[in-house]
Amino acid sequence: MSENADKSAAVMGRSPAFWGALMGVSYAALGGLAMAGAIEGTALLILMLVPMVIMVPLIKSANRRVDAGGNACFAKGEAQKRYLKRVAISTSIYMLAMAGLVFTENAEGIADTWRILAAIPPGLAIIGVFWAIGRLIVEEQDEFIRMLVVRQSLIATAITLSIASVWGFLEIADAVPHADAYWWAVLWFAGLGIGAVSNRMKYGAWGAV
């Protein structure tokens, strides 16, 4: 059964692990290129869509694995299905919002009010993902899986706040370039990945986020 489940979990012939790794690599590449100054401004905003787009096949393949009850280190449950659906909706809204932001930033002679209004939706879409994780913690009935998600989130928070604190003071000393605040959310999502690896090493299961 697990073989069938793994097969059905694959989207375009790839497993959730593949898409997850690809998303991690694209985040790392974007971060590296942005820090090196190779990409910036509108190009960076557009390229930030890449890891978000990769999240779509990742969620699809993960969802199919959930449905198939595969033997992966992935638990199945209604709360997780709802979580995946909410993340997919937030991601879609984010992509639309980013398109609107890029359009506004590229338009000439546009009023600051419109620029501000266009800059709000992407952040709200990201909040949607945080909300989805919060709801997952509230709705998950399996206490072990819930503990893994909480642990993952705490690890991501510890990593992000630690790096943000150090980075901020280094900025004062002009030792590092200025980092736009939305990068901390990006780092937090990457921290969830580190939390999942930590879960796997300590408890033998990745978690649900």
Add this chain to the structure above:
Amino acid sequence: MNNRLKVLRAERDWSQQDLGDKLGVSRQSVNAIEKGRYDPSLPLAFKIADVFGLAIEEIFQREGAEQ
């Protein structure tokens, strides 16, 4: 904490998924409890005891206690 979950499950010819379904938890949870990586809450421990028709102390023992 030590437990006899694996033995009790084998006696009944249940898979980890079977036990998970009876308890309303994931197979991963059963696996983690069985391997001693995760100690269940008191409500879940009572549920496990009910499923096997045993007392909690017949399934879970303190670390170092005689089996």
